[in-house]
Amino acid sequence: MNRKLILNNHYTFFFCDHIVSLYSNYFNSLLNSSFRREKNIIRIELACDPAAFQIVLAYLHTFILVVPEHASYGLYKEVARIAEYFSLQQLLAIC
Numbered sequence: 001m002n003r004k005l006i007l008n009n010h011y012t013f014f015f016c017d018h019i020v021s022l023y024s025n026y027f028n029s030l031l032n033s034s035f036r037r038e039k040n041i042i043r044i045e046l047a048c049d050p051a052a053f054q055i056v057l058a059y060l061h062t063f064i065l066v067v068p069e070h071a072s073y074g075l076y077k078e079v080a081r082i083a084e085y086f087s088l089q090q091l092l093a094i095c
Contacts, residue, residue, distance in 0.1 A: 003031075005042045005057070011050040013057055020060045026086045027060070046085065052078035056091065065094050 005013045021028040030042060046053070051068075052075055059065050067075060080095035 001040075003040050003042055005044065007044050007046065007048075007050060007053055009043070009045075011053070013054060015057055016061065020057070023060055023063075024086055024088060046082070048082055049075065049078045051075065052082055055079050056082045056086070056088070059091055060088075063090070065091065 001017050002014055003017045005015055007013065017027075017031050021031050030044075055065070055067060055075075056079060065079075067079070076095055080092060083089075083091040083095060
């Protein structure tokens with residue numbers, strides 16, 4: 001099922017919950033929590049670059065790290081920080 005994810009009450013992303021929950025314990029727990037207020041909307045508060053967060057979500061769907069050609073080293077560091085936060089060891093190893 002496709003779900004909406006709202007980051008910091010400002011940025012909206014869409015993702016496939018079945019795929020993401022298979023590869024991330026964090027998202028699996030979040031999606032299966034009985035404490036969620038909204039069924040199809042996930043809200044996450046995380047101080048991060050939205051572009052880096054989008055790269056991490058795309059990686060969870062494809063297992064391919066795609067970073068824009070013009071990306072700075074800081075964007076790679078931010079992707080690694082988010083990967084560490086969500087315990088995504090494979091992505092962290094790539095970064």
